[in-house]
Amino acid sequence: MILPAQRHLFDLPDDVTWINCAYMSPQLxxxxxxxxxxxxxxxxxxxxxxxxxxxxxxxxxxxxxxxxDADADGVALVPSASYGLAVAAANVPVRVGQRLLVLAEEFPSNVYPWRELAERAGGQVVTVRRPEDGDWTRALLEELDERTALVAVPHCHWTDGGLVDLVRVGQRAREVGAALAVDATQSLGALPLSVAEVKPDFLAAAGYKWLMGPYSQGYLYVAPRFREGRPIEHNWLMRGGSEDFTRLVDYRDDFQPGARRFDVGERSNFVLVPMAMAALRQLLKWGVGDVQETLRALTERVAKGARALTLEVPPETQRAGHMVGLKRRGGYGPDVAAKLAARKVFVSVRGDSIRVSPHLYNTEADVDRLLEELDAIV
Known part of the structure; x- marks a missing residue:
């Protein structure tokens, strides 16, 4: 279902065209x-x-x-996606010579922990090259074999929305005995995802983009087989019996059940947690499937207009519906985003793409304004 415009729920001035949710969402x-x-x-x-x-x-x-679509025992509260991926890197087994797969031009937080893990364990980080046809899933599956210890991927590429079929990748990973770690920061909340279908070993997401929450509140899902793993810090809240403040000096070796052992210290943050709760309640009220359908209509309008300006756009079948990357032969000038911002139209440049990422506060008029300003400066 296409949702009506929700701009009235956000603190956005009338003269600002913020079409940059992949950078940071405005606050409800x-x-x-x-x-x-x-x-x-x-x-x-x-x-x-x-x-x-x-x-x-x-x-x-x-x-x-x-x-x-998970059980609550599988969820840890973390401050960032990078924290969650560090937990994964501390627990995924890698043998000498095994491979860890990442995408080309991936976000740094989903590269650095795997480089460190490979160096520590004697493994090798293998970068899957950007496919010319935009089919990241095919490119990944061609590299994913019995030599692989880990696949570290997003649901969609952070620079342009290029889509990864996590169900197919996860199935192949299980067939060859590889772990699957997902950075869902640029998709969760705008693109439906069920861990029951994908079956990731770890899935991390920052909460301040498509999840509409405050900065420094993130999430980590951990599959059952890793819930007895090693946390990367030790805080009192994660330990068994921590509800009884009078017995905290009776030090215990056991943990709170499930993935709670991976919670960040001070996870009870009395400001961020209530804000994040309000944000998730609103997302659940909208329905992520309806959010995706609504945003796809907007990005398709962007894509159609961009092609008319001779810009290059990934095929619709190979990208998520909530963002789109616009490329230009010969590239853009270094100040293209600044020129648009001076006109109060806000996007990001990531890699060699102008990344356009609308949300429910945007309308067709916002898209048309973006295209008009692009026509004037590129």
Missing amino acids: HEVSEVGKEAVGRKSRPWLLRPEDFFTDSEALRKLFARLV
Whole structure:
């Protein structure tokens, strides 16, 4: 279902065309109000009870689990995708000579931990080259064989939305005994994903883009076979019996159940957690499938107009519907994004693409304004 424009729910000036959600989402009014109220709680610490260190974080865990079709025990609360991927790198076994697959021009947070792991374990990071036809799934499957210990991929490429079929990649990874780690930061909340179907070993996502939440609140899903793994830090909340503040000095070796052992310290953040809860509730109310359908209509309008300007656009079948990369033969000048920003039209340049990433606060008029300004400067 195509959703009606939701601009009234966001704090966006009328003269700003923000078509750059892949950079950062504007904040929902409700999320801002929840945040202001939450900041005030710190002024009254006598009202914070021991159970408050658990109640909201568990509610947030359940909301995220609903979003990705997971069990709440499989969800860890982390500050960033990079933290979640570091947890994965600390637990995925790699033998000498095995390969770790990443995409060309991947976001750094999904490259650096695997380089370190390969160096530590004697493995090899193999970069899958960008396919000329845009079919990342085929390119990955051609490299994914019995030599592979790990596949580290996004759901869609962060520079232009190039799509990866995670179900097919995950199935092949299991066939050859490889682990699957997914950085879903640039898709989760705008592109439907079920961990029950994909079956990733680890799936991490930052919360401040398509999940509409505050900066420094992220999520990590961990498959059952890794839930007894090694955390990358040790905090009191992750330990068994931490609900009883009077017995915290009775040090325990056991952990809270499931993926909670991977929670970041101070995961009960009394400002960020309520804000993230409000954001996820709104996403669930919209429905991620309907968000994707609505945004695809906008990016198709972008693609059609861009082609008329002789810009190159990935095929619709090979990209996600919520973002699109526009390339130009010979490239763009170094200040193309700044020129658009001076006209109060905001996009990002990533790699050699202008990345256009609308959300429900955008309309066809925003797309037409972008195309008009592009025509004037490129």
